[in-house]
Amino acid sequence: MVVLGVGNNMTEQDLINKYPRLFRQKDLPLTHTAMCWGIDCGPGWYNLLDNMCKELQYLTDEKGHPQIEFTQIKEKFGTLRVYTSGESDEQFEVIRDYEYLSGYTCEECGEMGEIKGDYWLVTRCPNCL
16 A cells, blocks of 8 residues: 655546546436545545555556446545445455545645544544644
């Protein structure tokens, strides 16, 4: 697993352009996918998403794993949630690793953070809290 540092100015559209096969469902209607809502999390997690996408596409292109497509990417209970179609066990583990890392990465800026809150959970660094 690769973990990038902070300071990347990547946008949602950058991720979609860089990994079009993973984001193939982005233009489908709500009746077919929740990906039509886009990436529903803060920019601080875009580095995590970039690395996760890189690993997932590598597993497909170089290791023969299935070509998965994202069906939803969002924040839930303070951490990243990534839903796909038909991933292999190894691809599933990659996704779970990055979901875990999001619990220690500020969703706003990408610095080290932790889950905070009582009713509504968020992962924030001290500066963004």
